[in-house]
Amino acid sequence: MGRWVPGARGRLQRAAMELYAERGFEQTTVAEIAARAGVTERTFFRHFADKREVLFAGQEQLSELVVGALTDAPADLSPLDAAARAVEASAELFGERPDGPRARQAIIDAHPDLRERELIKLEGLAAVIAEGLLRRGVPTAAATLAASSAVAVFRMGFERWITDDGDDRGLEELIREALAELRAVTR
Amino acid sequence: MGRWVPGARGRLQRAAMELYAERGFEQTTVAEIAARAGVTERTFFRHFADKREVLFAGQEQLSELVVGALTDAPADLSPLDAAARAVEASAELFGERPDGPRARQAIIDAHPDLRERELIKLEGLAAVIAEGLLRRGVPTAAATLAASSAVAVFRMGFERWITDDGDDRGLEELIREALAELRAVTR
Numbered sequence: 001m002g003r004w005v006p007g008a009r010g011r012l013q014r015a016a017m018e019l020y021a022e023r024g025f026e027q028t029t030v031a032e033i034a035a036r037a038g039v040t041e042r043t044f045f046r047h048f049a050d051k052r053e054v055l056f057a058g059q060e061q062l063s064e065l066v067v068g069a070l071t072d073a074p075a076d077l078s079p080l081d082a083a084a085r086a087v088e089a090s091a092e093l094f095g096e097r098p099d100g101p102r103a104r105q106a107i108i109d110a111h112p113d114l115r116e117r118e119l120i121k122l123e124g125l126a127a128v129i130a131e132g133l134l135r136r137g138v139p140t141a142a143a144t145l146a147a148s149s150a151v152a153v154f155r156m157g158f159e160r161w162i163t164d165d166g167d168d169r170g171l172e173e174l175i176r177e178a179l180a181e182l183r184a185v186t187r
Numbered sequence: 188m189g190r191w192v193p194g195a196r197g198r199l200q201r202a203a204m205e206l207y208a209e210r211g212f213e214q215t216t217v218a219e220i221a222a223r224a225g226v227t228e229r230t231f232f233r234h235f236a237d238k239r240e241v242l243f244a245g246q247e248q249l250s251e252l253v254v255g256a257l258t259d260a261p262a263d264l265s266p267l268d269a270a271a272r273a274v275e276a277s278a279e280l281f282g283e284r285p286d287g288p289r290a291r292q293a294i295i296d297a298h299p300d301l302r303e304r305e306l307i308k309l310e311g312l313a314a315v316i317a318e319g320l321l322r323r324g325v326p327t328a329a330a331t332l333a334a335s336s337a338v339a340v341f342r343m344g345f346e347r348w349i350t351d352d353g354d355d356r357g358l359e360e361l362i363r364e365a366l367a368e369l370r371a372v373t374r
Contacts, residue, residue, distance in 0.1 A: 116303045119307065141365070146372050185266055186370055186373040
């Protein structure tokens with residue numbers, strides 16, 4: 001077991017993002033990420049399975065935020081509104097400014113294997129939301145459809161958020177806008 | 188090409204499905220598939236990139252069916268109804284009985300890398316539908332959301348279809364049922 005270095009995880013994430021931007025994702029090694037973060041390779045592997053996983057490091061917190069939001073959502077909220085609250089809660093994880101998430105997404109979009117991994121993570125997110133809805137007493141079919149709809153509006157909101165088009169609205173608001181559009185489409 | 192009488196491609200697909208069922212997906216080699224189909228390995232690779240792709244061989248026909256359905260759909264159909272027509276049209280590809288698709292899905296579900304590939308294919312299906320809707324003059328946001336909704340109802344209908352629960356309804360009907368449920372969830 002490597003030594004527990006306080007803040008190592010955050011430093012590794014920052015170092016990785018810097019290096020991916022500077023020299024490209026493929027060209028960056030775990031050894032370089034660890035060196036820039038001032039830790040050993042062993043410490044890197046205590047925190048991440050590989051250099052891809054650094055890009056998806058927020059997944060666990062994302063699940064926690066989503067589960068928390070579903071637990072806290074008023075009982076009389078419709079399944080879709082509850083699911084939407086869950087993905088809106090994710091905004092907390094991404095911060096105020098889309099610059100970091102935009103840089104991260106550019107790396108993912110440029111690599112088919114990272115795209116695949118991202119799709120798996122989004123599937124996982126939909127599964128976590130569906131399970132949370134089941135716990136709220138929502139029937140399986142409605143839970144599944146509400147969860148996948150919420151992930152679709154999250155993706156649309158997120159994509160708009162990281163698009164540099166002079167629109168300064170926050171992620172939450174853009175997710176809510178996408179939800180309204182989904183409702184218009186399915187009406 | 189395109190004849191229903193199985194040529195090498197159809198024989199390879201059938202041989203692969205038999206071998207995957209008999210001895211498992213991992214244990215089956217391309218050489219064995221080719222031998223059972225009575226063709227050379229070289230012929231196998233003329234039709235499929237690898238033994239995974241045999242499981243996703245219908246993707247091109249699926250795209251064609253979907254594009255065709257979107258072209259044929261009445262102009263006054265809503266984006267979601269047009270997208271639903273497109274995924275309903277896919278039923279033709281899967282045949283009357285769910286046994287084959289069920290066996291195929293069991294193999295995919297048992298292998299994470301096949302699940303990843305399947306998610307990519309579903310993403311591709313959503314993209315083809317969205318593009319078809321754009322050609323119908325549907326705005327981008329509505330096209331994207333209608334396409335992802337249609338894929339969600341397709342997945343739900345397909346899953347119910349291959350579940351062996353004594354429900355004899357066809358894939359098309361189950362897709363339409365899922366669409367009605369989606370509408371209820373987003374109302």
